[in-house]
Amino acid sequence: QSALTQPPSASGSPGQSVTISCTGTSSDVGGYNYVSWYQQHPGKAPKLMIYDVSRRPSGVPDRFSGSKSGNTASLTVSGLQAEDEADYYCNSYAGSRLVFGGGTKLTVL
Amino acid sequence: EVQLVESGGGLVQPGGSLRLSCAASGFMFNDWHMDWVRQAPGKGLEWVSYISSRSEAIYYADSVKGRFSVSRDNAKNSLYLQMNSLRDEDTAVYYCARDSGLGYSIDYWGQGTLVTVSS
Numbered sequence: 001q002s003a004l005t006q007p008p009s010a011s012g013s014p015g016q017s018v019t020i021s022c023t024g025t026s027s028d029v030g031g032y033n034y035v036s037w038y039q040q041h042p043g044k045a046p047k048l049m050i051y052d053v054s055r056r057p058s059g060v061p062d063r064f065s066g067s068k069s070g071n072t073a074s075l076t077v078s079g080l081q082a083e084d085e086a087d088y089y090c091n092s093y094a095g096s097r098l099v100f101g102g103g104t105k106l107t108v109l
Numbered sequence: 110e111v112q113l114v115e116s117g118g119g120l121v122q123p124g125g126s127l128r129l130s131c132a133a134s135g136f137m138f139n140d141w142h143m144d145w146v147r148q149a150p151g152k153g154l155e156w157v158s159y160i161s162s163r164s165e166a167i168y169y170a171d172s173v174k175g176r177f178s179v180s181r182d183n184a185k186n187s188l189y190l191q192m193n194s195l196r197d198e199d200t201a202v203y204y205c206a207r208d209s210g211l212g213y214s215i216d217y218w219g220q221g222t223l224v225t226v227s228s
Contacts, residue, residue: 003153032213034212034214036212036213036214036215038154040154045204045219046154046204046215048214048215048216051211051212051214052212052214055211055212057211057216087153091154097159097169098144098213099156100153100155100156101153102153103153103154
């Protein structure tokens with residue numbers, strides 16, 4: 001069970017947009033529209049930001065958006081704010097199991 | 110308010126056993142599927158196990174299959190993870206988590222309990 005592939009780091013200045021990729025295979029990301037994204041601040045539990053590739057739970061700002069093309073999903077954070085600095089993890093259903101990405105540390109410059 | 114409170118973590122020697130518990134409150138526990146997810150120190154998240162609301166379906170990550178066993182007691186609003194034959198690489202914070210019912214995502218997480226496997 002290989003983890004999904006995410007870049008270890010990403011960065012942007014306040015107000016800018018940044019996109020984080022999440023690459024899997026046809027057995028996970030490419031095979032199902034069940035990609036979710038989580039935000040984790042240091043020492044805190046993860047928070048659900050996106051589910052079903054592009055849907056936002058209530059309370060999540062519309063600055064956060066998700067998409068998918070083939071075996072790669074993406075999370076875009078628009079209008080970056082200081083509080084967006086955190087680790088971000090993608091996750092995909094893979095048939096009777098879930099698989100996470102290795103995580104991306106987003107730095108707001 | 111949804112609350113998930115894990116307990117049972119601690120220091121254990123390689124080859125040993127430990128049982129984690131998760132006390133749920135603030136929602137109808139028997140209506141929700143649950144997961145265990147772990148995070149090694151300084152590392153990323155790793156899904157460990159899933160159990161459906163009435164325990165009909167149970168799944169494990171390959172890394173723990175045959176060694177870990179998940180169960181739940183809906184009458185006690187509790188989730189459990191029995192961990193046997195523990196290895197150094199099982200050292201992690203273990204989170205109890207609730208399936209959101211929105212696709213295969215997780216909407217609530219506990220604060221986690223640290224399991225350290227070391228001699």
